[in-house]
Every structure is written in structure tokens, then in C-alpha cells.
Amino acid sequence: MNSVCKICRQKHFEEYAADSSAESESDTDSTDGLPQLGSASGNLDAVDVGMGLSDPEITQNEDPEQEWSDEDIHFTVDPPRLASGNSDTNPRATPEDSTRKRRRPTVEEVEDEDERWVQPFPPERGAGEILRDGNIPRRCKTQFQKLREKQAEKGHAPWEPFESEDEWELAHWLMTSGLSGKKTDTYLKLKKVREGINPSFHNNRAFLKYIDALPEGPQWTCYPFELVGDELLLPVGSTLVPIIIASDKTQLTRFSGNQQAWPVYLTIGNIDKATRRRPSSHATVLLGYIPVAKLEIFSKKRSGVNHQLFHDCMRTMLQSLKVAERDGVTMDCADGFVRKMYLILAAYIADYPEQCLCRGNTTHAPWRCPTEILQTLADQSNGEYPTEFVDLNLRAINPFWADLPHCDIFRSMTPDLLHELHNGVFGYHLVKWSTEAMNGGQAEVDLRFCTMSPHPSLRHFKKGISLTTQWTGTERKNMEKVFLGVLANATAPRVQLAVRGILDFIHYAHFETHCDDSLLELDGAWSAFHNNKDIYVELEIRKHFNISKLHKLKHYVDSIRSRGTADGTLAGFRFKPHRVQ
Structure with a gap:
């Protein structure tokens, strides 16, 4: 085998x-x-x-x-x-x-098919990555180090272009002390300065030349941004001129017939508000007078006739504005050139009764549409009796602004700080409500005003406030400064919060310059009052807050954004031209 x-x-x-x-x-x-x-x-x-x-x-x-x-x-x-x-x-x-x-x-060599190769994406970026060793000397230098090296190369002292360090200290003091140019000249011409210190510059002009010779920092660059409005409504090359109308019912005589009239003033928005408010500049002109007729020929009082008479007079006074607003007019400008102007009624300054008279209704809310209002008035005059006529509290009139093609009279009504805030919401409403909410009432309020410590910047109401019947705007402002302190520890906390909201609103409304932050604070103060106003209802002091002046505060922010700060349309400025006349 x-x-x-x-x-x-x-x-x-x-x-x-x-x-x-x-x-x-x-x-x-x-x-x-x-x-x-x-x-x-x-x-x-x-x-x-x-x-x-x-x-x-x-x-x-x-x-x-x-x-x-x-x-x-x-x-x-x-x-x-x-x-x-x-x-x-x-x-x-x-x-x-x-x-x-x-x-x-x-x-x-056979590649293992089970092995996986992973590459992270995106790559990890750790914070605090080391760029170089800290022990290595820095190669980059600051601007001051470069400047000092240049001075050392040229053999200049650190206080160049001044002759000594003492002279540099003098120049530093002159620049930071706030002295004006004239005061600097006066100081440098003093005998003690010329014979003692004897600086190399002997007047302000020479001193500023030394300052200009100092090394400059980074240069500023300006990038202007222009905000262009809706210019498609106007022809090319035209100029828009906003017209500002102001009127106020004025007592002409006191002891000879009790005569009253509405003086009507006119100015334009192209002029700076500081110039418009200065009577010596004559930037505000008196357009005319509208008499307050007593209408004794009628056996019964007819206020509607008086209202229509006011609008007829205004239509006659603004007849030329109708053509200028629709077709434009050529006018001579202050720089010597002739331009085509389009004059549009942009603002109407008046107190609350005259605002109602111009608008043709007694309530300011909600916002009205001029086209719809004119249609409602036309239907009422034709005997159709629309329901909107009663709902909007309209008056059967033919308003003067119906002939102005680009006028929105409802948005043209500007804030009135005197009649709406000082004498209106604060003086007539808030003081009365807060007095009733205080323990002790009016007597406690007078006692607190009387016992208040005198101060140079505050008015001392040594007899209280109950005996004063005719208040001025200045007196209301003085009361606003101390009124919140009067309410301390004597009213409910929500009463104090509501009062503070109104006082803050008045404070922000008087700003001469506004920004987004200040307007936000203005709106926040208005909200603070409305968040705490129900305390007056709980204390049975008020049943509602359907007050037109109180509601109008909501539209202050919109008015300031579209027509400028409220101090440019103060009611007080329109009395000054009348006194000058």
C-alpha cells in the first residue's frame, strides 16, 4: 500500500x-x-x-x-x-x-474595506489661538511711537512746536479751559504774561497756528446721506414751500365794547424755527384779522353761522394759496435767484377750540380722511343725512380747506403744548383728579404747598393753589416741578405713577431736538400713564377717559416725526408778532 x-x-x-x-x-x-x-x-x-x-x-x-x-x-x-x-x-x-x-x-497588501476615513468639515476653529510667542518683541508700533522716533531723528523735543514744556502746558490749559478767542487774546496781552512767561505766541491767531502744527490723528470722513421724499408729485426743478398758518382768538378791547378777533399769521417751514420765533426777524407776518361777529340781527343764537363765516373769511384770505398749491408760482429767493414754488398748507397752529373750528368737528379721533369728510358734508347738504355725519360729530359747513388740493387739515394740526398739556391735561384734569385721590383733599394739598422749603429755582406757593383762579402757562410749569413731591406718601402708588407718566411726557415733549431714543421715551411715558390711569376709576373719581386732549397725546410722536419738534409750533410765538404790530 x-x-x-x-x-x-x-x-x-x-x-x-x-x-x-x-x-x-x-x-x-x-x-x-x-x-x-x-x-x-x-x-x-x-x-x-x-x-x-x-x-x-x-x-x-x-x-x-x-x-x-x-x-x-x-x-x-x-x-x-x-x-x-x-x-x-x-x-x-x-x-x-x-x-x-x-x-x-x-x-x-489588501485594503481593509471596513476601515472608515473621516475628515471634519468645517475644520475646528478654537478660540484664543496663539499667533506668536509673547516673548518675541513687537514689530508694530503705535502712532505716538512712530511720531516720537521721527522727532528723535530730527532732533526735536517731545513738546515741539512749542519752545518748552512750560509753554506746552500753557497751551494745553488754554485749549481745555474753555476760554473764547477774545478771552485768550486778553490773557496773552496781559503784562504779567508778556514779561513773565513770554510765550512764543502773543495772540489767539498765532496760538491757533501752533495748535494746527501739532500732529494730527486719524482723519475724519463724511458720507452724506440725502433723504428724498415723494418728488414725483411735483414737476422737475420745482421747490416745495410748506406754509404754516396760526390763529388765536384775541381780546382787542376790554373797556370799550368787548371786541374780539382772530388774527391770522403766516410763515414758512423753510425758515429755521429759531428765526421764526424771534419777532425782530419778521419771519412771521400778520395775514389779516377775522372779526368775531355777534350776529345781533338774529333773534336766536346761531353758532353755525359764525362757524361758516370764519371759513368764508379764511377762504378769501387764502385764495392766492389755492393757485400756488395747484399750479405753482415763480418767486424771488433770498439768494437772488428766481424759482418756481409750490406752496402747500402743511401746519395749522391753534388752540383746541380753534382746531375744532377749522376741522369742522368737535373730536380729534380717529384720524379723518379729507375726501371722505367732504363727501359726507356734501351728502348732508343734499338732504341725504348720512349716519357718518352724526357719528363723527361733524358740522354742516363748507370748509375753507376744501379748495386746497394737497391739504390734509386733520394731520396739519400740530401739538399745542400750552393749551393741551400745561393748561389742559395737567392743569384742568390731572391736578383735580390727584387732589381728590389724596388723603385730606384740597386742604392737604394747600398745606403741603405752603410748607415746602423755598428754593431759588422753584416757586413757593405760600398760599397754596386753591385760591388761584386764573392760571398762566408759567405758573403751571412751576407747579409741575413740585407736584409729584406733594403727592408723596399721601396717595396710592398707582396715582403717583400716573402723574409721573404725564410729567415725563411733558418734559420730553419740550425737547428742542429729538432722536429715536427720545421719541421712544416720550411714547413710554404716555404708556405709563395709560397703564395706571384705571386707579382713578377704582377710586370713583372718573367714569371714563374719553377726553379729546388726552387722546391727542398719542399722535405727538407722529407729528414730531413729520413736522418737527413741538417747540417750533408753540402757541406763545404767535402772540409776539401781534404785540409788535
């Missing part, structure tokens, strides 16, 4: 060696490390084939510690191991066997 197995194995080996001989004929690599099948004499040693083929020999790897698995080794030739034994039973090697290359097992 063993002999048969050996013969079969020898035959299998000879067939395997014959198949692989064709692939190894062209390969001339060395066969070091492999056992030779034949000796130099050509005799073939016996091959031990009793136990099968021997283990293969593999290529040594450079890394001795690397371990190989069976899957990483590929066998190409499995030569038999040479052994001593019976030579008659072993196959003999041919001459080609001595030069034939034996293939070595190699390791094939």
Missing part, C-alpha cells in the same frame, strides 16, 4: 513540475535559500515522500515582529524537502532543474 502511494505521489509531483517549468524559464533571479534537487555530479538524492509534500519556504519580512496569517501567504511552488533514503525509489532531477527559478511566497 505504501509503495503504491509513493508511486502516485511521484507521478503527481512530476506533472506539477512540468506545468510550472514554462512560466519560470524567463526568470533569472537567484535561488538562494532554496534546497538544490541535485548535487554537482548530477545525482539526485532521495526525496521523502512517505509523509507527503514538505512545508513551503516564504520570503523573510524586514519586520521580525510582524505576524502573518495563513490568508496573507500565497503558494506558487511547493517543492519537496530533500531527505536521505532509497535512491531507487526517488525521482531524478533533470538538468533544467538546477537553473529553474523557484517562486517565493509573497504578501499582497
Whole structure:
């Protein structure tokens, strides 16, 4: 049995060696490390084939510690191991066997398909990244360091262009002390200064030249932004002139007939408000007088006729404005040029009764549309009796502003600080409500005003406030300064918060210049009052707050944004031209 197995194995080996001989004929690599099948004499040693083929020999790897698995080794030739034994039973090697290359097992690098390569995106950006070592000297220099180096190169002192450090200190004091140019000239011309300090500059002009010679900081750059309105409504090249009309019912005589009239004043919005309010500038002109007729020819009092008479007179006085607003007029300007002007009634300054007279209704809220109001008045005159006529408290009149094409009389009514705030909301309403809410009533209020400590900037009401029947705007303002202190610890906290809201509103409304922040504070003061006004209802002092003057405060912010600050349309300015006349 063993002999048969050996013969079969020898035959299998000879067939395997014959198949692989064709692939190894062209390969001339060395066969070091492999056992030779034949000796130099050509005799073939016996091959031990009793136990099968021997283990293969593999290529040594450079890394001795690397371990190989069976899957990483590929066998190409499995030569038999040479052994001593019976030579008659072993196959003999041919001459080609001595030069034939034996293939070595190699390791094939196969990429692991399970391995994943991850690249984060976006890359991590850590805060506080170090740019350079802090021990390395700084290469960048400040502007002052560069300036000092230039002065050192030229041999100049640090106080250049002044002659000494003392002179530099004098110049620093002159610039920061707030002295005017004339005061600086007077100081430099003093004998003690000329003979004692004797600076290199002897007047303000020379001093300013030294200041201009000092090193300058970063230059300022101006980027002007122009806000252009809706100019498509006007022809190209035209100029808009906002017209401001003011009227106030004035007592002309006191002891000879009790005559009254409405003086009507006119000015334009292109003139600065400080110039308009100065009587000596004559920027406000008297347009005319509208008499207050007693209408004694009627047996009964007819106020509607008086209202229509006022509008007819205003229509006559503003007849030329109708053409100027619609078609424009050429006018001479102050710079000597002639331009085409479009005059539009933009603001009407009046106290509350005259505002109602001009609008044609007794309530200010809500905002009215001029077109809808004119249509309602036309329907009423035709006998249709629309419900809006009663709901809006309209008067059956033909208003003068109906002929002005671009006039919105309802938005033209500007804030009236005197009649709406000082004498209106504060003087007539808030003082009365807060007095009733105080413990002790009017007597306690008078006592607190009387016992208040005198102060140079505050008025001392030594007899209280109950005996005064005719209040002026100045007296109301003096009362506003101390009224919140009078209410301290004598009223409910919400009463004090409501009063403070009105006082803050009055304070912000008097600003000569407004910004978004100040208008936000103005609106916040109005909200503070409305958030706490219900305390007067809880104390049964008021049943409602349907007061037109109180409601109009809501529209102060819109009016200031569109027509400027409220001090430019103060009611007091229109009395001065009348006194000058």
C-alpha cells in the first residue's frame, strides 16, 4: 500500500513540475535559500515522500515582529524537502532543474474595506489661538511711537512746536479751559504774561497756528446721506414751500365794547424755527384779522353761522394759496435767484377750540380722511343725512380747506403744548383728579404747598393753589416741578405713577431736538400713564377717559416725526408778532 502511494505521489509531483517549468524559464533571479534537487555530479538524492509534500519556504519580512496569517501567504511552488533514503525509489532531477527559478511566497497588501476615513468639515476653529510667542518683541508700533522716533531723528523735543514744556502746558490749559478767542487774546496781552512767561505766541491767531502744527490723528470722513421724499408729485426743478398758518382768538378791547378777533399769521417751514420765533426777524407776518361777529340781527343764537363765516373769511384770505398749491408760482429767493414754488398748507397752529373750528368737528379721533369728510358734508347738504355725519360729530359747513388740493387739515394740526398739556391735561384734569385721590383733599394739598422749603429755582406757593383762579402757562410749569413731591406718601402708588407718566411726557415733549431714543421715551411715558390711569376709576373719581386732549397725546410722536419738534409750533410765538404790530 505504501509503495503504491509513493508511486502516485511521484507521478503527481512530476506533472506539477512540468506545468510550472514554462512560466519560470524567463526568470533569472537567484535561488538562494532554496534546497538544490541535485548535487554537482548530477545525482539526485532521495526525496521523502512517505509523509507527503514538505512545508513551503516564504520570503523573510524586514519586520521580525510582524505576524502573518495563513490568508496573507500565497503558494506558487511547493517543492519537496530533500531527505536521505532509497535512491531507487526517488525521482531524478533533470538538468533544467538546477537553473529553474523557484517562486517565493509573497504578501499582497489588501485594503481593509471596513476601515472608515473621516475628515471634519468645517475644520475646528478654537478660540484664543496663539499667533506668536509673547516673548518675541513687537514689530508694530503705535502712532505716538512712530511720531516720537521721527522727532528723535530730527532732533526735536517731545513738546515741539512749542519752545518748552512750560509753554506746552500753557497751551494745553488754554485749549481745555474753555476760554473764547477774545478771552485768550486778553490773557496773552496781559503784562504779567508778556514779561513773565513770554510765550512764543502773543495772540489767539498765532496760538491757533501752533495748535494746527501739532500732529494730527486719524482723519475724519463724511458720507452724506440725502433723504428724498415723494418728488414725483411735483414737476422737475420745482421747490416745495410748506406754509404754516396760526390763529388765536384775541381780546382787542376790554373797556370799550368787548371786541374780539382772530388774527391770522403766516410763515414758512423753510425758515429755521429759531428765526421764526424771534419777532425782530419778521419771519412771521400778520395775514389779516377775522372779526368775531355777534350776529345781533338774529333773534336766536346761531353758532353755525359764525362757524361758516370764519371759513368764508379764511377762504378769501387764502385764495392766492389755492393757485400756488395747484399750479405753482415763480418767486424771488433770498439768494437772488428766481424759482418756481409750490406752496402747500402743511401746519395749522391753534388752540383746541380753534382746531375744532377749522376741522369742522368737535373730536380729534380717529384720524379723518379729507375726501371722505367732504363727501359726507356734501351728502348732508343734499338732504341725504348720512349716519357718518352724526357719528363723527361733524358740522354742516363748507370748509375753507376744501379748495386746497394737497391739504390734509386733520394731520396739519400740530401739538399745542400750552393749551393741551400745561393748561389742559395737567392743569384742568390731572391736578383735580390727584387732589381728590389724596388723603385730606384740597386742604392737604394747600398745606403741603405752603410748607415746602423755598428754593431759588422753584416757586413757593405760600398760599397754596386753591385760591388761584386764573392760571398762566408759567405758573403751571412751576407747579409741575413740585407736584409729584406733594403727592408723596399721601396717595396710592398707582396715582403717583400716573402723574409721573404725564410729567415725563411733558418734559420730553419740550425737547428742542429729538432722536429715536427720545421719541421712544416720550411714547413710554404716555404708556405709563395709560397703564395706571384705571386707579382713578377704582377710586370713583372718573367714569371714563374719553377726553379729546388726552387722546391727542398719542399722535405727538407722529407729528414730531413729520413736522418737527413741538417747540417750533408753540402757541406763545404767535402772540409776539401781534404785540409788535
